[in-house]
Every structure is written in C-alpha cells, then in structure tokens.
Amino acid sequence: MTWLVRSAMCALYPRTEGLPGLEDCDVDGFLERFQRESPLLMWVGVLAGALVFHLTPVFTVFVPLPAFLLPVSLLDRHSSRIASSDWYLVRQAIFLVKFPCGLCWGEHPEVRRRLALAAYPQDPGTWRVD
C-alpha cells in the first residue's frame, strides 16, 4: 500500500522548474521511517487520505480512472482541485497526506538550499538515560 501513498504525495508536491519535488527528496526512505515511527492511527489516516486522493478523479477532472492512471496534466489538475475541495472531510483527508509531504519536503537539504534556509543537522533521536 505504500506505493499508493507515495504516488499521491509525489502528485501533490511535483518537481517544478524552481523547486525539487517530493520524488527528489528520498520519499521512499522517508516513508519507511514515517511508517515505523509514527502512531499506527496516523499511518492509517495517511493511507485513507491516499485512497481518497486516488479514487476521486471522477469528481474533479471527470475521468473515471484512479489518479495513478491519469496522464500528468490531468493528475496535476486533480491534485489542485482535490486539495481545495469544498467538502471538509475530503480536504481533511488530503491534509493527512500533505502533512507527511510537508515534513519530508521541507526538511530536505536541497529544498532548504533553494529557499536560502540552513540545512538541518541530523536529529539526534536520543534521550537521557542516566
């Protein structure tokens, strides 16, 4: 199921002339880490959001195909429209996908370099035991 999440994330944050997209940000490594470290309920929410993303092109671009089968131009239009849906629960479901997207994309050194931000040092992930 991870590929479903990955493809929704990459469609929402695509590569552009000015900025790297999620596919340039080691999204696979990030997802492996996120799935392992985040609460199960959060991961289930992200999965559900990705499902909503893939099953709704018929409402946004009026094509009865899952999003992962859409051509690039239609996929981009779908990404834009579904993320701004008038339906609150749909917007929230997509937000669940956008949340890890933001975490992954915004911490990537190349993205930060392009936006004149200092690269983050590695998070220690340690705690005091003595």
Place this chain on the structure above:
Amino acid sequence: MPHVSFRERRFEGDVDYVVVGSGAGGAAAAVVLARAGAKVALVEAGAWREPEQYPSSAYGAMRDLMDDWGATVTMGRALWPVVQARTMGGTTVVNSAIAIRTPADIFTQWEREHGVGGEGLRDQVWAEQAVLERELCVEEVPVGSRGRSNELAMKGAEAMGFESHWIRRYAKGCEGTGQCLQGCRKRKKQSTNVVWVPEVMERGGLVLSCAPVSRVVLEGRRAVGVEGRFQHPATRELGASFLVRATKGVVVAASVTHSPVLLMRSGVKNRALGQFFRAHPGTGVFGVYDEPVDQNVGATQGWASTHYRETPGLKLETLSVPLELVASRFAGGGVELMKRLGQYRHVAMWCHAVRAESTGTIGHAPFSSKPVVRYTLNADDMERFRQGMYLLGQMHFAAGARAIIPGIAGLPFQLEAKDVELLRNGPTDPRKYIAILSHLFGGCVMGADPTRSVVDGEGRVHGYEGLVVADASVIPTNLGVNPQHTIMALARLFANAMLARA
C-alpha cells in the same frame, strides 16, 4: 538513583510528595516542595532530552517532543489540533516562554463566578510572578534577535495606531535562532527541564522519565502514590511497572487533557471532572512582502498585542512557522502549490488567539487513556475569530504587504488590499479555517462549590485528602493572555499551601 528512565525491571520508590508531570505546573510545584526539604518524586510520561538532544526538524519535534505526534484533535464541527508536549519540561520546551502577568479582571471574574480568587489571590499570584520573573530571567526580546517578521508587525500596529509590545519571555540572551517550537538548543529558553528538574534532583529528589502514570493510588479517599508502566520513547513498547508511594501528598499536573483523564481512571468521583474545558483557538494570516522576510530568522514570537483582549476578545502575536508546516498548510496541490511555496522567504505569519467563551469536555477513549476533547466554537466566538482575521489582514497591509494569504476555504488563496473586506465578511463556519487550540484551560476547574468544581482555591480535590491538581486544568476561565506565568504562580501557591498543611 535520582533519575530512572525506561526499564524492564519493576521500580518502587518512597517519597514525601509525588508530582505527575514536569511542565509549567508540575516542575514549579516540585521545586517549591524540594526547596522546603521534602523528598519529591517527579514523574514524567515523556523522555528527558537535554537541549543538545533536541531535534532540529519539524519531523523530529513531532516525534520526540509532542504528545502523540500532535495528532490529538477536537471532536466537534471542525477537527482542530490540540497542541501539547510530552517530554521532560512539558510544553515549556516547545512554547515561546511568554511571560504575561495574570490580568486583574481575571481574579474578579473567578471570585464572582467560582467563589475563589479576588484581591487576596491576585496579590499572592502577582508576588509569585515577580519572583518568577527574576528567577527565570524574564526579558524583552533583544533588539538583535527580533527578526524582520516581528519588526514588520510592530510597524503594522503602529501604522494602525493600536498598542503593542515586544514580548517578554523566560529567555536569557536569546540569539534569535527561530527554533522555539523545536526546543532551544542554545539553552537560552528557561524551560523547566533546564532550570527546575535538575534542581529537584540536586536536592535529593527522584525523577522518573518515560513513565506515564496510569493511576493515582487511593486508599479510601486518601491519595498515597501513583503507578504506571514505563514506555519506550522510540518504540512505544511498554516496559516494567512502577509504583511511587507518597506519604504527604500527590500533585497531578499532567496537562489540561491528561489530568482529568488520570483522575477519572483513578476512580475520583466528581461531576465537574472533565467539564468546562476552554481554549484560545487561533489561526494565522500570512503577509506576502516584496523584500524577503525570512521569518525563520529571529525570535519565533517576538511581538504581541493585548489591545483587543477585552473587546472583541483577541490576542495578536507573530509566529514564525517552519517550512515543513507551511508546506502542508498552504492550500492546493500540484504545480500550483509548488509555485506558492516558492514565496516562502517573502511571507510573514501573524496569528490571533481568541478569548473564546465556548466550553467543551474532556473524556477518554474506551479502554484507553487517550484523551478525547469535545469542543466547538459558538457563533459569538466565530465572530471574534473572523474579526481577528480581518485585523491581521489590515495589519499586514499597513506594514507594506503586497498581498495576504488568509488560508480560508472558499476564498481566493491570495488577497490584495482592495479585497481585505472579504475577511470582515468571511465565513463563520469553523470548518473553513485551519486553526489550532494552543492555550488550554479547565477540566479540573477550581471553585468553592464541589458540585461545579473539582478543586478548591488551593488546588485540593474536593472530598479527597492529599490530592492536589496544579496545572492549567484548574483555571476556570479563559485568561486572554498566554497562561504559563499564571500556571507557574498558581502551582507555587498550591505547593506552599501543601507545605503549610504538612
């Protein structure tokens, strides 16, 4: 063995007082008790991280410092996150350490509506706050650490002609690294894990980390200790059980959401438990400026105004938001979203906190200690909310913004000055806004009437012996200002009252 972290062998300890929670309330109470010579155990659900162990990224902050990855949301018309930390030091690690004295009208309101407070409590709280300001080095954000976002906010307020100020914080020599929300790795923020928890240990106290308390142990109506099971901070696997017995008293300061749940699960009977939950819901408006703002440079929150605290009931503040969170907060998706994110260096976020009158409840999920917060803003509060958006929009334009990004569903992504009236007539449906609840109150409110309150004016749980609550859950009304200074002062007073009774 002054510090006990996650372990797989059962731990038992005996002390005079046990304090649950190491945030603003718990640590303040613990250090007062320890200074008086009592043996104190401080029990914290989260891990103990030294500042050099703090994460830098938003991902790391969610994982290592926030309660449940910040995923607790209100159950109501809108799903708004309830922000609290879960780490040694509690929310003092991840907030902006803002120190504002409790406004005088609050004590009058508490006395009138709840039978506690009045001028006597006011004088005591202010005296404690004066001590805290010296002890925790409260100072105004230094000139060199303000950053452009804060300076623009001051410019906007001055142009609009309302009173505002540089924020005073528990921070000694802030260097303006813009990392308040991820914890101050420079050790400038005087969070409780840096100042008071080590002192409790030095004075012979016992500190347990990675130790969520599942139950206050009661013998009849007397609190005699706490028990729980260690939880590994990375894997979240449960370790061994622990029991800390207290001969003189138990102080619960586990946060607004966790304290009521802990008391419920311990069998404390009180009709007001979990009731009268309140908050300062808030959101922000981004201004887009021609010159780079670089909001990540300078104090995360350096400017504020309490000018609108009474009417309509708003506090205005700056808040620099990490790129990761802006990336998920900006509306839209695809190429359009990426173009919007290209503006990051040019945006400044200013936010409002509504002094909301709406109340909610706190309970817990079935067979779980996870708090469930039920809360929806009423029409009056949504009107305040909308007015706050309008004010922030006006402020940005007064400061020279070329556009604003209000983040309201159904409105254009970006508005120009001529469109700012759209905010005045904006939606009053909370589902249209992306907001959070930052300052929380209630759930174990104090008052004289045991049928309408959980604790008395000294934090004692009605009908129980040796059981005191000392965090924001006792605060019965919205303050309209940042609550940390009030929480700390009340906790110190409650601890002193415990010592006097002993």
